[in-house]
Amino acid sequence: MSKKDDLQADSAMHVMDGIYAGHDGMKETPRKRFMKKKKTVNISNLAEEIAKGSRLHLARGITLLESITREDREAGQRLLLNLLPKTGNSIRLGITGVPGAGTSTFIETFGLKLAEAGHKVAVLAIDPSSTVTGGSILGDKTRMEILARHPNAFIRPSPSAGTLGGVHKKSRETMLLCEAAGYDIILIETVGVGQSETMVRGMVDMFILLALTGAGDELQGMKKGIMELADMIIVHKADGENLPLAKKTVREYKQLLHLLQPASPGWMGKSLPVSSYERTGFDEVWGLVKSFKEAMEKNGHWQTRRNYQTKDWFHAMIQNHLIDSFYSKKGKLDEVKKLEYAVVNGQMTVASAVEALFKE
Amino acid sequence: MSKKDDLQADSAMHVMDGIYAGHDGMKETPRKRFMKKKKTVNISNLAEEIAKGSRLHLARGITLLESITREDREAGQRLLLNLLPKTGNSIRLGITGVPGAGTSTFIETFGLKLAEAGHKVAVLAIDPSSTVTGGSILGDKTRMEILARHPNAFIRPSPSAGTLGGVHKKSRETMLLCEAAGYDIILIETVGVGQSETMVRGMVDMFILLALTGAGDELQGMKKGIMELADMIIVHKADGENLPLAKKTVREYKQLLHLLQPASPGWMGKSLPVSSYERTGFDEVWGLVKSFKEAMEKNGHWQTRRNYQTKDWFHAMIQNHLIDSFYSKKGKLDEVKKLEYAVVNGQMTVASAVEALFKE
Numbered sequence: 001m002s003k004k005d006d007l008q009a010d011s012a013m014h015v016m017d018g019i020y021a022g023h024d025g026m027k028e029t030p031r032k033r034f035m036k037k038k039k040t041v042n043i044s045n046l047a048e049e050i051a052k053g054s055r056l057h058l059a060r061g062i063t064l065l066e067s068i069t070r071e072d073r074e075a076g077q078r079l080l081l082n083l084l085p086k087t088g089n090s091i092r093l094g095i096t097g098v099p100g101a102g103t104s105t106f107i108e109t110f111g112l113k114l115a116e117a118g119h120k121v122a123v124l125a126i127d128p129s130s131t132v133t134g135g136s137i138l139g140d141k142t143r144m145e146i147l148a149r150h151p152n153a154f155i156r157p158s159p160s161a162g163t164l165g166g167v168h169k170k171s172r173e174t175m176l177l178c179e180a181a182g183y184d185i186i187l188i189e190t191v192g193v194g195q196s197e198t199m200v201r202g203m204v205d206m207f208i209l210l211a212l213t214g215a216g217d218e219l220q221g222m223k224k225g226i227m228e229l230a231d232m233i234i235v236h237k238a239d240g241e242n243l244p245l246a247k248k249t250v251r252e253y254k255q256l257l258h259l260l261q262p263a264s265p266g267w268m269g270k271s272l273p274v275s276s277y278e279r280t281g282f283d284e285v286w287g288l289v290k291s292f293k294e295a296m297e298k299n300g301h302w303q304t305r306r307n308y309q310t311k312d313w314f315h316a317m318i319q320n321h322l323i324d325s326f327y328s329k330k331g332k333l334d335e336v337k338k339l340e341y342a343v344v345n346g347q348m349t350v351a352s353a354v355e356a357l358f359k360e
Numbered sequence: 361m362s363k364k365d366d367l368q369a370d371s372a373m374h375v376m377d378g379i380y381a382g383h384d385g386m387k388e389t390p391r392k393r394f395m396k397k398k399k400t401v402n403i404s405n406l407a408e409e410i411a412k413g414s415r416l417h418l419a420r421g422i423t424l425l426e427s428i429t430r431e432d433r434e435a436g437q438r439l440l441l442n443l444l445p446k447t448g449n450s451i452r453l454g455i456t457g458v459p460g461a462g463t464s465t466f467i468e469t470f471g472l473k474l475a476e477a478g479h480k481v482a483v484l485a486i487d488p489s490s491t492v493t494g495g496s497i498l499g500d501k502t503r504m505e506i507l508a509r510h511p512n513a514f515i516r517p518s519p520s521a522g523t524l525g526g527v528h529k530k531s532r533e534t535m536l537l538c539e540a541a542g543y544d545i546i547l548i549e550t551v552g553v554g555q556s557e558t559m560v561r562g563m564v565d566m567f568i569l570l571a572l573t574g575a576g577d578e579l580q581g582m583k584k585g586i587m588e589l590a591d592m593i594i595v596h597k598a599d600g601e602n603l604p605l606a607k608k609t610v611r612e613y614k615q616l617l618h619l620l621q622p623a624s625p626g627w628m629g630k631s632l633p634v635s636s637y638e639r640t641g642f643d644e645v646w647g648l649v650k651s652f653k654e655a656m657e658k659n660g661h662w663q664t665r666r667n668y669q670t671k672d673w674f675h676a677m678i679q680n681h682l683i684d685s686f687y688s689k690k691g692k693l694d695e696v697k698k699l700e701y702a703v704v705n706g707q708m709t710v711a712s713a714v715e716a717l718f719k720e
Contacts, residue, residue, distance in 0.1 A: 313710055
């Protein structure tokens with residue numbers, strides 16, 4: 001640890017003074033208590049600071065939710081419960097892009113526009129970790145540096161590792177904490193392979209797809225699958241020589257959207273050209289987001305969808321629990337291993353081994 | 361039902377004469393027994409016919425595995441167990457493509473080449489049904505018509521509907537039956553959104569990605585995520601004016617593959633140009649498939665991977681069972697509904713509701 005890091009850690013400890021209360025009151029310094037690992041989080045204090053909009057405390061709250069220790073996670077849940085009444089007052093936007101579409105650049109430019117207009121913007125990333133390496137697909141450090149410095153913005157990189165379900169859980173809880181901290185626009189960026197799109201569609205109000213020119217007649221399964229989730233398709237990099245083709249592509253997408261069942265009832269998917277380089281098209285995007293919200297509130301689908309999403313999330317968590325507790329039962333792993341052996345050696349079919357496991 | 365359909369159904373019934381044995385012996389015709397819905401499948405007979413290579417019986421076996429009735433599925437499992445010793449003697453290839461890459465055309469051309477050379481080729485498709493409409497992304501009827509007519513080929517469209525896990529299960533079992541029927545090359549095509557790629561990688565020996573020219577500097581998360589799964593990247597449509605650019609793209613992919621951790625230990629990912637239109641590059645593709653098999657057999661990873669995949673499949677099926685049986689417990693749904701209500705109305709966090717559900 002460098003001297004500088006040490007100093008930063010120290011100063012963070014002091015800020016946490018009000019948040020942590022040791023077992024023996026306030027006599028000890030936070031640092032000493034931290035070293036003794038006897039920390040108890042003062043949840044109501046932390047909740048208060050988050051509700052006031054402190055980014056430092058928000059980050060600390062998210063860290064609790066993401067923690068691997070049971071104690072921290074329980075504290076995180078108490079925090080979340082405390083803040084639940086303050087959640088829900090945001091527009092939740094999911095944004096994904098085809099390869100090369102420049103999703104991060106778009107989000108940074110869009111986020112800055114909104115932050116400059118007085119909105120509080122939180123950017124979260126969902127990044128199903130790379131299957132082979134277990135690492136993050138994109139480095140988070142150098143991304144969206146300008147937006148990150150804006151006082152109205154909060155950027156949280158993707159929780160690393162874990163199952164996709166786990167990432168989902170963490171991202172949803174993070175989103176709620178951000179709302180409690182007063183962020184009225186949540187931008188959820190999907191990074192990586194298509195698994196994440198459906199998941200993100202399940203936690204946002206509106207889903208935006210970033211495309212490039214030349215979609216034309218090359219549309220196949222992949223794009224159509226994602227297109228069906230999209231409330232808005234932005235043809236990005238619509239600038240310079242690319243502009244006429246971008247406008248043509250927008251027309252093509254409009255035609256296609258016309259043929260598809262809408263992703264949101266009562267909302268015909270929109271398409272428009274945007275340039276992050278020339279900063280054009282963003283007012284139109286924001287206008288459409290507002291129209292979308294209005295339309296969904298009017299037909300009741302805004303709340304219906306959110307309720308449905310919460311239920312869905314609940315069931316996903318039930319499933320996680322079932323699986324975890326099954327495998328942690330005493331002797332269960334041995335039993336499974338024996339059947340596994342029989343299956344691998346062709347003595348049983350997978351289906352019959354599963355049946356044997358649950359026969360009792 | 362038209363007269364013609366009727367005749368076909370009738371003739372199919374006659375073929376099934378040897379497969380079905382009614383409760384009262386052989387006195388009744390298959391048709392009468394079918395009408396009375398008292399069919400009992402003669403599994404050893406069906407297994408024998410499949411092992412002899414009958415496509416009709418193979419299709420019938422797959423239908424049993426995919427059936428929604430418990431009786432049929434159990435019969436399907438007995439069939440599979442009967443044939444297990446005959447499975448495993450194939451090369452299992454997963455093939456996916458970026459949008460517009462022409463995956464079906466490639467598979468048809470490749471499959472024909474192999475069938476003409478005396479191989480028996482089975483083509484299965486994995487198509488995670490479209491999330492919104494529940495329908496199939498691509499119509500299966502008009503696809504690969506030429507290959508479908510070749511006596512050495514067997515094409516099975518994707519099992520429709522169901523969870524991705526269910527499709528997975530069915531496709532794996534179908535693959536095993538095809539192997540028992542003597543198909544020595546199984547081509548598994550992924551259609552649609554990225555969810556399926558990881559799943560297919562988990563059931564094949566080798567994974568092939570079809571790309572197009574111009575990947576160059578526009579590589580982002582999505583492609584890289586899939587690239588990490590690929591043992592071979594084919595730059596398709598490498599013909600005519602496109603050829604020089606295709607060769608350049610191949611060089612770029614080679615460089616990228618050099619930087620990535622190999623998808624299969626001891627095998628540096630390969631890239632090459634292929635044209636289905638001009639039928640060029642296929643001998644090279646097949647040569648690489650054979651080299652891959654040889655390398656994996658030499659370093660022991662061929663069987664290690666298959667064992668690992670079978671284990672993985674087993675665990676996925678355990679999880680499916682856990683979830684299904686939890687929700688079907690008496691009174692459980694009511695309990696879940698009550699908690700669901702509390703969660704949706706902000707009285708509980710999702711995590712605390714899950715805890716309450718499993719407290720007893």
